[in-house]
Amino acid sequence: MRSMQPSWVTDARVAVVAGKGGVGSTTVAAALALVAAQQGADVLFISIDGRTGVGPLLGGPPLTDETVVLNRVKGGGTVRGRTIPASGAFADYLELKKVPRLVRRAASAASLDVIAAATPGLEHLLVLGKIKELERTRAADLIVVDAPPAGHAAPFLRSPAALLEVVTDGAVREQAEEVSAMLGDAERCQAVLVTLAEETPVNEVIELAVDLQDELLMSLGPVVVNACWPDRPGMSVQPRTAAKNQGVKLPNAVAAALAGSVAFGRARLEQQREQIERVTSSVRAPLIELPRLTTTQLGPAELAILAERLRAAPV
Amino acid sequence: MSAGDVTGPAEQLDGAAALRQMLDDAHLLVTCGPGGVGKTTCAAALGLAAARSGRTVVVVTVDPARRLADALGIDASASEPSEVEGATDGADNSEGSLWALMLDAEATFDQLVRNEAPDAERAEAILRNPVYRTITGALAGAQEYMAIERLHQLHASGRFDLVIIDTPPSRHALDLLEAPQRLSGFLGHPVYRALTVPGRTFARVANAASSAFLWTVRKLAGPRIVEDTLEFFRSISSMEEGLRRRADEVSSLLRAERTRFVVVTSPRAEAISESSFLLDGLRDGSFPVGGVVVNMVHPRPETIEALTGDLDPEVLGPGPFSDQLAHHRDLTALADAERAELAPFMADAAPAAVNELPLLDEDVHDLDGLRLLADLLVGP
Numbered sequence: 001m002r003s004m005q006p007s008w009v010t011d012a013r014v015a016v017v018a019g020k021g022g023v024g025s026t027t028v029a030a031a032l033a034l035v036a037a038q039q040g041a042d043v044l045f046i047s048i049d050g051r052t053g054v055g056p057l058l059g060g061p062p063l064t065d066e067t068v069v070l071n072r073v074k075g076g077g078t079v080r081g082r083t084i085p086a087s088g089a090f091a092d093y094l095e096l097k098k099v100p101r102l103v104r105r106a107a108s109a110a111s112l113d114v115i116a117a118a119t120p121g122l123e124h125l126l127v128l129g130k131i132k133e134l135e136r137t138r139a140a141d142l143i144v145v146d147a148p149p150a151g152h153a154a155p156f157l158r159s160p161a162a163l164l165e166v167v168t169d170g171a172v173r174e175q176a177e178e179v180s181a182m183l184g185d186a187e188r189c190q191a192v193l194v195t196l197a198e199e200t201p202v203n204e205v206i207e208l209a210v211d212l213q214d215e216l217l218m219s220l221g222p223v224v225v226n227a228c229w230p231d232r233p234g235m236s237v238q239p240r241t242a243a244k245n246q247g248v249k250l251p252n253a254v255a256a257a258l259a260g261s262v263a264f265g266r267a268r269l270e271q272q273r274e275q276i277e278r279v280t281s282s283v284r285a286p287l288i289e290l291p292r293l294t295t296t297q298l299g300p301a302e303l304a305i306l307a308e309r310l311r312a313a314p315v
Numbered sequence: 316m317s318a319g320d321v322t323g324p325a326e327q328l329d330g331a332a333a334l335r336q337m338l339d340d341a342h343l344l345v346t347c348g349p350g351g352v353g354k355t356t357c358a359a360a361l362g363l364a365a366a367r368s369g370r371t372v373v374v375v376t377v378d379p380a381r382r383l384a385d386a387l388g389i390d391a392s393a394s395e396p397s398e399v400e401g402a403t404d405g406a407d408n409s410e411g412s413l414w415a416l417m418l419d420a421e422a423t424f425d426q427l428v429r430n431e432a433p434d435a436e437r438a439e440a441i442l443r444n445p446v447y448r449t450i451t452g453a454l455a456g457a458q459e460y461m462a463i464e465r466l467h468q469l470h471a472s473g474r475f476d477l478v479i480i481d482t483p484p485s486r487h488a489l490d491l492l493e494a495p496q497r498l499s500g501f502l503g504h505p506v507y508r509a510l511t512v513p514g515r516t517f518a519r520v521a522n523a524a525s526s527a528f529l530w531t532v533r534k535l536a537g538p539r540i541v542e543d544t545l546e547f548f549r550s551i552s553s554m555e556e557g558l559r560r561r562a563d564e565v566s567s568l569l570r571a572e573r574t575r576f577v578v579v580t581s582p583r584a585e586a587i588s589e590s591s592f593l594l595d596g597l598r599d600g601s602f603p604v605g606g607v608v609v610n611m612v613h614p615r616p617e618t619i620e621a622l623t624g625d626l627d628p629e630v631l632g633p634g635p636f637s638d639q640l641a642h643h644r645d646l647t648a649l650a651d652a653e654r655a656e657l658a659p660f661m662a663d664a665a666p667a668a669v670n671e672l673p674l675l676d677e678d679v680h681d682l683d684g685l686r687l688l689a690d691l692l693v694g695p
Contacts (some may be wrong), residue, residue, distance in 0.1 A: 020350065020351060021350020021351045021352060022349060022351020022352060022581070022583070022585075022586065023322035033623035052679065107557065133593035155629060157507050194587055196351075198678060199380055199382065199678055199680065200380040201351070203380065203381060229642075230641075230642075230645075232635060232639075232641065232642060233635070233638065233641060234635025234637065234638025234639055235635075235638055236635075237635050239639055241481070242634070242635035242636040242638070242639050243636045245634055245635050245636060246631055246632075246635070246636040246637065247633070248626070248636055249625075250627050251460040253619075253620065254619050254620075254626065256617065257618065257619045257643070258616075258619070258639055258640075258643055259615055260614075260616055260617060261616035261639075261642060261643045261646050261647075262643070263676070264614060264616075264646070264676055265392065265642045265646065267677060268674075268676070270395045270679065286372070287401075292649070294645045294647075294648040294649045295648070295649070295652045295654040296582060296583060296584045296652045296654065296655075297584050297652070297656070298584065298651075314646065
C-alpha cells in the first residue's frame, strides 16, 4: 500500500453505503471506491443486490460472484469487485461449519427459501458474515458495500440484532454476535448514507441515521446529498437586473426565455436548501453535496467528476 | 414555467385521452415501477382524476410520504379506507368520491389466516406462533403478495367502482405478479410437504430433504426454532387449500378484462431500463398494460438563439447574469438528454400510451398539487 492522505473515506475498513431506491447510492458507492483507490488503497467493492453494471462504471467487466480487478488507478491502488449472492453465502457458510456434503447439497438445493423464511434475516446475516470474514482477514484496505435500497437496508443491517433476539444458541448466534461487534466498531465499519434533497428521501435518511446510530451503535460517515443543483447566488435576482449588473443589454426574447428557467431554478433551489437544512439539523454527521449531472447516462467520466467532488469536500 | 412547455399538445392529447378512457372503464388499476419515481403520488392523482369524473375510487398505498398521507387523511393504523375530504370539490361530476387506505401487510396476512383457517382456535394458534410472526415480514414477496391480496378483498367488497393499488417499490417489480404463484410454490415445496406429514417427532419425518433441513436449522439456530417451525408448518397446513384457491383467484383477477397496469417511471437511465424490463415481463405474462407515466421530466426552457459573446458565461466572467445563463444551459442540456433517453423507450412502450409529467416548481404533497397532476394526466 502506498502512503495515503488522511481522509474520512478510509476511516473504517468497511464502508456500507445505503439510501432509498433511486437516490444513486450505487453510484456514490462506486465514486467512494474510486476515491479510496486514488488515495492508494486497495479496495474491494461488494454489491449485495446484484447490480452487476457497476463493474463497467468502474472500468471493468460486469460483476459476478468471483472477485475481479475493475480498475488499477495510475499511481494509486486497485479497485476489485464482486457480488455476494445469498445462496452462495449460505453454501459457503455450511462448508465453513463442516456440514457434510450430502446434507449440504440437499439443504442448499431444496430449502434455502424455507430456511430463510423460518429464520428471518438469516440470508442477510450470512452475507454480512461473509463481509466480516473478508474484513477480519484483511482482504482489502477498504471494503465498500453497496447495500440494498433503504427499505431493505435497515432490515439488512438490523439482521444480526434481530437474530440475537430470536436465536438462543448455535452457530447463528455466534455469527450474529461477531457481525454486531463489527458493525458497532468505528474502526472496522462506518455507514455512508445517501439521499436526494427531496422530502421523501430525506425522511428516510433521517430515520435510517437514527436507527443506525442509536440502535445499532454504528458510526456514521458523511451523509451524501446527491444530484444537487449548483447553488448559484445570481439566481435570486431578475434576469434584467442581472444582465444590467454585468453590462449586458438584454433582448426581449432572451429575457423571456430566461424568466421561465430562472423561476423554475429558483423554486427548486429553495426546496433544496430547505431539505438540506432538515438533514443538517436532524442528523449528527457531516454533509457532502454532489452535483446534479446534466446527463442521464452515467459513465466513467461522470464517475470521475463525482469522485473528485467527494474527495475535495470539506468534512 | 408551465407544463405546456414539456410536450407537444398532440402527443399529450393522445396519452391523456387513453388514460381518461382507462379510468372510466377499469375496475382495477395496479401502478408499478422502480423506486423513487413518485409512484404513490401518481396513483393518488389517477384516483383523484377518476373520482372527479364521478367514480367511487379507493387508492391503496404502501408507505406514502408523510405529507402526502396527511393530505389524503390517511391514518396508518386504520384498517378500512377513509374518505378524502374535498377531493371532488368543484368537479364536473360530484357523484364520485375518493377513498384512501394505507397497506398494512401484517394485518392483511392476519386477516387472511383468520378467513382461511378452519376454526378460530387454529387461527389463533397460527397467529401466536413466533415463526409466523416473523414470516409475515420476512417471507420474500410477502408485502407484494399482501398488496395483491388487499386488492382482491376491496374488489370483492363491491363498495368501489375502481380499486387502485400502489405496489411496493421493487427493483424486481415482477415479484409482485409472481407472488401468488410463489405462495403456492412454497406450499408445494417438498420440504414443506414432508414437514406437514402428520407426526410428532423428527424421527417420523422420513423425507431426506426435510430431515436435512431440520438438521441444518437445528445445528445453526438451536432446537427452539425447529420446534416453532414444525409447529407452524403443521398448523398452517390446515389452511393450505384455502390459500391455494385464493392464490389462483388473485392470479386470474390480475389478468381480468377490466384490470389495467400502469407503469410509472422517471427519465433516469436506470429507471427506464428497469421499466422496459417490467413492460416486457407484463407482456410476457399477459398482464394488460393500460399506460405508462414518465414522471419528473425536466421542463425544457425556451431556446436562447445564438449565444453571442454577450450571452456566454465563459466570456462574461462571474456575475448574476452568468449564473442565470449557466443554469439555463444546464437545464436545457439535462432536458435534452432526458428526451433522448426517453425516445427509444416510448417507441418500445407502444401501443401503450405514454404520458409525461413535468418536474414541477414544487413537489406535490397536497390535494391542490394532486389536482394539478390529475389535470396534466387526463386533461382538465
